[in-house]
Amino acid sequence: MKSYQEMSKEELLKEKEALEAEYQKIQTMGLNLDMSRGKPSAEQLTLSEDLLDVVNSRNTLKSEDGIDVRNYGTLEGIPEARRLIGEMLDCDPDQVIIYGNSSLNIMYDQVARGELSGYMGNTPWCRLDKVKFLCPVPGYDRHFAITQEFGIEMINIPMTQNGPDMDLVEQYVNTDPAVKGIWCVPKYSNPQGVVYSDETVRRFANLKPAAPDFRIFWDNAYVVHHLYEDEQAEILNIMKECELAGNPDMVFQFCSTSKVTFPGSGIAALAASPANIADIKKRLSIQTIGHDKINQLRHVAYFKDMEGIRSHMKKHADIMRPKFEMLEELFREELASRGIGSWVSPKGGYFISLEVLPGCAKAIVDKCKQAGVVLTGAGAPFPYGRDPEDRVLRIAPTYPSMEELKQAAAVFVTIVRLASAEKLILEK
Amino acid sequence: MKSYQEMSKEELLKEKEALEAEYQKIQTMGLNLDMSRGKPSAEQLTLSEDLLDVVNSRNTLKSEDGIDVRNYGTLEGIPEARRLIGEMLDCDPDQVIIYGNSSLNIMYDQVARGELSGYMGNTPWCRLDKVKFLCPVPGYDRHFAITQEFGIEMINIPMTQNGPDMDLVEQYVNTDPAVKGIWCVPKYSNPQGVVYSDETVRRFANLKPAAPDFRIFWDNAYVVHHLYEDEQAEILNIMKECELAGNPDMVFQFCSTSKVTFPGSGIAALAASPANIADIKKRLSIQTIGHDKINQLRHVAYFKDMEGIRSHMKKHADIMRPKFEMLEELFREELASRGIGSWVSPKGGYFISLEVLPGCAKAIVDKCKQAGVVLTGAGAPFPYGRDPEDRVLRIAPTYPSMEELKQAAAVFVTIVRLASAEKLILEK
Numbered sequence A, B: 001m002k003s004y005q006e007m008s009k010e011e012l013l014k015e016k017e018a019l020e021a022e023y024q025k026i027q028t029m030g031l032n033l034d035m036s037r038g039k040p041s042a043e044q045l046t047l048s049e050d051l052l053d054v055v056n057s058r059n060t061l062k063s064e065d066g067i068d069v070r071n072y073g074t075l076e077g078i079p080e081a082r083r084l085i086g087e088m089l090d091c092d093p094d095q096v097i098i099y100g101n102s103s104l105n106i107m108y109d110q111v112a113r114g115e116l117s118g119y120m121g122n123t124p125w126c127r128l129d130k131v132k133f134l135c136p137v138p139g140y141d142r143h144f145a146i147t148q149e150f151g152i153e154m155i156n157i158p159m160t161q162n163g164p165d166m167d168l169v170e171q172y173v174n175t176d177p178a179v180k181g182i183w184c185v186p187k188y189s190n191p192q193g194v195v196y197s198d199e200t201v202r203r204f205a206n207l208k209p210a211a212p213d214f215r216i217f218w219d220n221a222y223v224v225h226h227l228y229e230d231e232q233a234e235i236l237n238i239m240k241e242c243e244l245a246g247n248p249d250m251v252f253q254f255c256s257t258s259k260v261t262f263p264g265s266g267i268a269a270l271a272a273s274p275a276n277i278a279d280i281k282k283r284l285s286i287q288t289i290g291h292d293k294i295n296q297l298r299h300v301a302y303f304k305d306m307e308g309i310r311s312h313m314k315k316h317a318d319i320m321r322p323k324f325e326m327l328e329e330l331f332r333e334e335l336a337s338r339g340i341g342s343w344v345s346p347k348g349g350y351f352i353s354l355e356v357l358p359g360c361a362k363a364i365v366d367k368c369k370q371a372g373v374v375l376t377g378a379g380a381p382f383p384y385g386r387d388p389e390d391r392v393l394r395i396a397p398t399y400p401s402m403e404e405l406k407q408a409a410a411v412f413v414t415i416v417r418l419a420s421a422e423k424l425i426l427e428k
Helices: A009-027 A042-046 A079-089 A103-116 A141-149 A166-175 A198-205 A238-244 A274-287 A293-303 A306-334 A361-370 A402-427 B009-027 B042-046 B079-089 B103-116 B141-149 B166-175 B198-205 B238-244 B274-287 B293-303 B306-334 B361-370 B402-427
Strands: A096-098 A132-137 A153-160 A179-184 A215-219 A251-256 A268-271 A352-355 A392-395 B096-098 B132-137 B153-160 B179-184 B215-219 B251-256 B268-271 B352-355 B392-395
Touching: A009 A402, A042 A306, A079 A096, A079 A251, A079 A268, A079 A293, A079 A306, A096 A274, A103 A141, A103 A179, A103 A215, A103 A251, A103 A268, A103 A274, A103 B103, A103 B274, A132 A141, A132 A166, A141 A153, A141 A179, A141 B274, A153 A166, A166 A179, A166 A198, A198 A238, A215 A238, A238 A251, A274 B103, A274 B141, A293 A306, A306 A352, A306 A402, A361 A392, A361 A402, B009 B402, B042 B306, B079 B096, B079 B251, B079 B268, B079 B293, B079 B306, B096 B274, B103 B141, B103 B179, B103 B215, B103 B251, B103 B268, B103 B274, B132 B141, B132 B166, B141 B153, B141 B179, B153 B166, B166 B179, B166 B198, B198 B238, B215 B238, B238 B251, B293 B306, B306 B352, B306 B402, B361 B392, B361 B402
Parallel strands: A132 A153, A132 A179, A179 A215, A215 A251, B132 B153, B132 B179, B179 B215, B215 B251
Antiparallel strands: A096 A268, A251 A268, A352 A392, B096 B268, B251 B268, B352 B392
């Protein structure tokens, strides 16, 4: 197929005319479709419904060490839940704290504590003139919303196929004491699906931060969220690598079962070095008496161990994979073949990050909206909502049914073609 | 009976000798008892076990407005849970946000937000030289721990039989713009069980704060926690009174079902004016995508309405009341009769706050510890852990069994008598 770039102005005008006619037809269809939400589908949620039955009034409601899970206390979580999450993150259960239902909330709390209390005796950031975070882009909008909320200056770090541009990361972290953190989604990154290479993880672990309280915010959101049985990404263990490099306290790791069981009712966790855990527990003990231990028990009773989680995640993958594959095939046929769309082929996670022609992302989102197809706002995967090239679109395939997704995707590619043609015509 | 104050030095010395012999005997008994914990007993927790069965895989798992409670979202909580808590607090469901399992965590977050973001456009406290909170004493140690954590200066306000000394409260709040908050447990106060009078509530509502961002932290922890069917305290509705007084935004109200269902697995809530709710939701949306809606549904399915909560609380009262009454009778016979102990007779809540002779509280706690009976640390109900007169002891009757409590209480009164005699001998 001829790429749009190879077409003459006349050919593009003709193409545009045909696409506009199609677009007008679509607009009359009264569609109401959504590819914006990184949420499991109802079908996926149903996979976990037995979770609701495994802990009931006939159980003893004690943890393995005899704690009454119904009552107050046990700030760090029950031992069997710490062990399960420890297995998931490949770390010592003593390095894990189990929280409530939201890993985002843990990250927020950790940034808030940096601001208000400081880490391990360091100066609270609210007393400093300037605090900066590095933000690999495209990235997760809710990470950036947290740092923006606290007035932290955010610095874009371009993503490569192997993770963030580590030359830049090293340059900033190792020279600027105002750089206090970096947001990372190391496995199946949000939204690109990039898997950090071993070299990337090692370079992270071997940073020599100018700030003693610099922390890597390692959001391992998709640690077990593979799409393919035979192509499961494995990343190096950042906590072990940091230990080896003499930087044991440099990383906070986060995860949850939000997209394993129920997004509103899972368990979330933080893992870190013993010194960090002690520091965090001291602060956390002021904030709460403990999290929901019955729900912790419920999760352990349901999964038993990592093998239980793995086989459960296969069922999620079986539902999600066809949606990703359908989209990728369509994008290849309709967009890549015309030179107007590229993406990293994700092997896990929740998104496809489509790069369209520069200057087209906003126009595509607007046109889709007018046609009744909701996309994530253009710019969302960037700090301050500003995509410097206006070209990244985060596509969320999971929530709609396959039928809805097919309909939405057909509209979407038509609009990408239309906006691309319009853009190239102006340039000819 | 002759009071200790009326006894001669010789009589006291004889009394002390007898008590010392008894104390030595007690120390050999190898007791391991605890009156320190404001926790429901296992028997109380069993009352709520059916809560675990009412939501299961056979349910539809939708809220009344059709929200899938398993998935992300609904930051403010499902409508039926907001209605239930609204009924409990006598306020509009729209003025309620349902959180996770801990009202303490909500209070911490609200103070943290005052520090970091400021309320409704006011200056964040972390940018001010000095921030002060008023602390009615004796009060709840975990409240004071939060304000201490943030370096907020705490000012003791003596409690009266009708609530905090409102002359002092008015004087501070209405003249000092550094006073940003006050901690209140208005019904069955922790630890005294004081019920704020109508006049106290009205004077609160009619404060004219020097600080535009002054807030009353109204921790309605024991709103439905009555001990007596026929002596249920009712306090005026602070939110309505504040509205009437033209101060609608001056109060944050907090509550939870921690001591209604399960302390680790209840639901907690905040209620406030529409302007506060809008401000809080804006901040909260950065912190989390939503709380555990399945647990919200579980609570509504279990209780149905306030009548359900009321009849459930009667069952708690039936277990708790005999423990309170046993202690009060013993204290009357052994302590009040000798002029060495006084307290407010609590009609609800979780504690008895015993006032012993000045300078005796620490000695009593230490002696009890040596005898194997754990009490709440002396000073705990005061900011910075400092009881200026060293005379307040917080007694928590609920957690031990009746048998354990009887044993512990017998040891306790012996030790109060011993410490009181020792103290008075030194003064003769």
